[in-house]
Amino acid sequence: xxxxxxxxxPFLTHLSHLPTTPTFxxxxxxxxxxxxxxxxxxxxxxxxxxCVFRGLWAAPFPTTRSPSSSSSSGSHQPQLQLNPxxxxxxxxxxxxxARTDKATEIFDSAAAGDVEASGxxxxxxxxVEAVFWVDVNNNNNNKAGVVRTQWRVRGHAWVLAGxxxxxxEGEGPRRARGVLRGRMRKVRGQDGEExxxxxxxxxxxAAHFGHLTPxxxxxxxxxxxxxxxxxxxxxxxxxxxxxxxxxxxxxxRNFRVVVIVPDEVDQVDLSDELRPRRWLYVYRGVGGVSKxxxxxxxxxxxxxxxxx
Numbered sequence: 001x002x003x004x005x006x007x008x009x010p011f012l013t014h015l016s017h018l019p020t021t022p023t024f025x026x027x028x029x030x031x032x033x034x035x036x037x038x039x040x041x042x043x044x045x046x047x048x049x050x051c052v053f054r055g056l057w058a059a060p061f062p063t064t065r066s067p068s069s070s071s072s073s074g075s076h077q078p079q080l081q082l083n084p085x086x087x088x089x090x091x092x093x094x095x096x097x098a099r100t101d102k103a104t105e106i107f108d109s110a111a112a113g114d115v116e117a118s119g120x121x122x123x124x125x126x127x128v129e130a131v132f133w134v135d136v137n138n139n140n141n142n143k144a145g146v147v148r149t150q151w152r153v154r155g156h157a158w159v160l161a162g163x164x165x166x167x168x169e170g171e172g173p174r175r176a177r178g179v180l181r182g183r184m185r186k187v188r189g190q191d192g193e194e195x196x197x198x199x200x201x202x203x204x205x206a207a208h209f210g211h212l213t214p215x216x217x218x219x220x221x222x223x224x225x226x227x228x229x230x231x232x233x234x235x236x237x238x239x240x241x242x243x244x245x246x247x248x249x250x251x252x253r254n255f256r257v258v259v260i261v262p263d264e265v266d267q268v269d270l271s272d273e274l275r276p277r278r279w280l281y282v283y284r285g286v287g288g289v290s291k292x293x294x295x296x297x298x299x300x301x302x303x304x305x306x307x308x
Contacts, residue, residue: 002185003299005090007151007265007281008056014134014147015053022053025131026094028102028157029109047105053132054208057091057259058083058184080210080246083203086196087184092130092153092260095208098161099224103256106157121161121256123172125179128157130260145271152266160257162205177201179261205257210246218243220251268308278308 015022029044037043096103098121109126132151158176167173180201209217218241223233236250243251265281282292282302290297295304 058087155262
């Protein structure tokens with residue numbers, strides 16, 4: 001039976017000690033025109049931006065906003081139909097607008113087979129790297145003590161749209177669901193097939209939308225990100241909107257959940273300045289074997305200590 005990644009517990013513990021919502025730097029590959037590309041063999045440019053960590057797939061970060069919380073206006077909003085807590089994973093999640101460059105880059109930089117398989121709103125599979133920096137120094141007031149650790153999560157990202165993620169017709173949704181289900185684990189016994197039938201990817205996407213604040217939900221009704229402000233905006237588009245409607249058609253059409261499927265996790269611990277340490281975790285899968293000198297297999301991962 002699949003087990004949790006050996007880096008999962010310390011990673012989440014470190015993030016839980018941060019005083020604010022965890023953020024990270026996401027790097028993607030931006031396809032470049034021939035005149036701008038570094039070389040014919042490398043027709044892309046790096047792009048990086050700060051994103052908000054929204055937990056691990058199927059297990060939202062405990063500090064995120066409850067989708068059942070009341071709205072600021074005091075009006076009664078319909079409750080989301082949440083998935084039963086049947087699964088967990090080691091897959092970091094963030095949310096984004098379908099119209100952003102990073103969403104397009106995740107599709108455009110994917111392997112040929114994944115690009116051809118996408119076709120719809122759900123798909124992708126492009127390479128990404130997420131970099132978290134945790135700097136906590138509260139010896140007297142925090143059980144964490146001193147933590148100065150960089151976490152680098154390298155893998156491939158999949159973009160999920162609530163409208164078609166559960167579709168049986170599109171190859172993109174089928175590919176995305178297959179990859180993610182392959183890295184999910186059941187956490188509630190071996191029975192419960194009826195409950196599992198009620199679990200859906202679309203509900204999970206909707207839950208992430210519901211966890212956002214009204215102001216953040218309203219951002220998905222804004223003009224297309226990156227377009228000049230001089231351009232004409234469509235009716236209803238604008239910044240600074242507060243959105244209490246969890247089923248708003250425009251916002252939900254633009255909303256995406258992005259799931260990172262890690263291949264490698266690189267942990268650099270600088271907490272002790274006289275003895276910095278570094279570990280590399282490589283996903284080997286079920287029955288995988290060690291391939292690195294000094295490495296050991298822990299579940300589906302190989303862990304090896306390397307020089308920082």
